[in-house]
Amino acid sequence: xxxxxxxxxxxxxxxxxxxxxxxxxxxxxxxxxxxxxxxxxxxxxxxxxxxxxxxxxxxxxxxxxxxxxxxxxxxxxxxxxxxxxxxxxxxxxxxxxxxxxxxxxxxxxxx
Amino acid sequence: xxxxxxxxxxxxxxxxxxxxxxxxxxxxxxxxxxxxxxxxxxxxxxxxxxxxxxxxxxxxxxxxxxxxxxxxxxxxxxxxxxxxxxxxxxxxxxxxxxxxxxxxxxxxxxxxxxxxxxxxxxxxxxxxxxxxxxxxxxxxxxxxxxxxxxxxxxxxxxxxxxxxxxxxxxxxxxxxxxxxxxxxxxxxxxxxxxxxxxxxxxxxxxxxxxxxxxxxxxxxxxxxxxxxxxxxxxxxxxxx
Numbered sequence: 517x518x519x520x521x522x523x524x525x526x527x528x529x530x531x532x533x534x535x536x537x538x539x540x541x542x543x544x545x546x547x548x549x550x551x552x553x554x555x556x557x558x559x560x561x562x563x564x565x566x567x568x569x570x571x572x573x574x575x576x577x578x579x580x581x582x583x584x585x586x587x588x589x590x591x592x593x594x595x596x597x598x599x600x601x602x603x604x605x606x607x608x609x610x611x612x613x614x615x616x617x618x619x620x621x622x623x624x625x626x627x
Numbered sequence: 628x629x630x631x632x633x634x635x636x637x638x639x640x641x642x643x644x645x646x647x648x649x650x651x652x653x654x655x656x657x658x659x660x661x662x663x664x665x666x667x668x669x670x671x672x673x674x675x676x677x678x679x680x681x682x683x684x685x686x687x688x689x690x691x692x693x694x695x696x697x698x699x700x701x702x703x704x705x706x707x708x709x710x711x712x713x714x715x716x717x718x719x720x721x722x723x724x725x726x727x728x729x730x731x732x733x734x735x736x737x738x739x740x741x742x743x744x745x746x747x748x749x750x751x752x753x754x755x756x757x758x759x760x761x762x763x764x765x766x767x768x769x770x771x772x773x774x775x776x777x778x779x780x781x782x783x784x785x786x787x788x789x790x791x792x793x794x795x796x797x798x799x800x801x802x803x804x805x806x807x808x809x810x811x812x813x814x815x816x817x818x819x820x821x822x823x824x825x826x827x828x829x830x831x832x833x834x835x836x837x838x839x840x841x842x843x844x845x846x847x848x849x850x851x852x853x854x855x856x857x858x859x860x861x862x863x864x865x866x867x
Contacts, residue, residue, distance in 0.1 A: 531850045566734065570810050571850060573841035586806065 535571075537579040542569070544581040544623055552585055552615040559611035560604065562587065581619075585612065720745050722752075724823040726759055727859055728769040729811040735860035736815055739766050749826045753790055754782045756819050772815035774801030780836065788828035789851055790820055796835045804843035813846055814855055821854040829853055 538545070549567045556562045565586075575582040587608050588595035598604045722745045727736040743755040757779045763771035776797040783791045802812065817830045829851035832842070839848045 531847075535850075565807075568734075568806065568810065570806070571847040572806070572845060573847045574845075576847055576849075584806070589805075 541581045549583045555611040555615045728764040738865040790827045793833040809846040817852040
């Protein structure tokens with residue numbers, strides 16, 4: 517077993533290490549995701565499509581709590597229109613900033 | 628001197644022959660009950676030492692036993708003869724599998740029953756499962772998880788239980804993209820393969836023969852995926 521897994525090379529080892537790092541932060545990542553989800557619902561009334569855990573490409577390599585936020589679908593004309601609105605984007609950014617602060621108070625400072 | 632020497636030699640040979648014959652006769656009822664002609668056993672013996680002779684007789688008995696066993700086995704396999712003409716598509720040559728597609732309502736995957744040919748190699752069964760996934764669901768409440776334009780270019784298994792599924796470029800080009808859609812595509816493949824074929828422990832998805840960074844910018848493809856049935860709605864009654 518070891519050999520066949522080993523010969524797949526350095527790339528695979530890196531991914532295994534990232535996976536280990538990410539699973540150590542899994543609880544914190546989902547706590548952060550929940551805070552962001554709640555705040556976005558409150559600030560801009562985004563429909564809750566739930567929190568999903570999966571190996572997202574853009575989060576690979578992060579050795580810290582990491583989440584991917586999908587705020588709108590650009591393929592949806594109504595949502596595309598809202599994304600062009602500066603005030604909407606300000607509210608989105610503000611809600612995300614508030615979430616990170618709340619997460620920091622709750623999890624990072626108490627470490 | 629010479630005569631004495633010869634007679635001693637003859638006497639010894641005769642004594643050895645007699646001893647061997649006795650050994651051979653003692654062995655016969657147990658080891659070789661199929662009536663070996665007496666002359667045959669006698670002829671073979673004088674050239675052998677007692678130990679070798681005993682081994683020879685034992686070997687003959689064992690050989691007979693093996694031959695009997697082989698005959699019996701041949702009869703056993705021959706007896707349940709097929710009643711009709713052999714058919715590749717007959718029911719005994721098929722097996723049922725559960726394929727996981729996207730549910731029309733919600734984010735879960737839902738199972739659908741499908742028959743595949745019971746080919747002897749795991750890789751061949753795995754290929755059929757992937758082709759059936761590309762063909763899409765028959766249940767109206769389920770949605771496809773792979774673009775129908777996709778072709779399966781190859782499927783290989785390594786000794787550690789990893790299945791390498793090589794899909795054509797269309798799996799990316801005709802894919803809508805998005806986190807939910809990519810999760811559905813990947814776990815429809817991974818769960819359908821691992822659920823039906825326990826020999827497959829992990830799945831690596833290749834595109835056009837290459838390792839890619841991601842499927843369509845969301846889900847990582849540089850890794851082996853393991854089964855994740857938490858996104859499968861197993862309570863759903865599988866459609867045919």
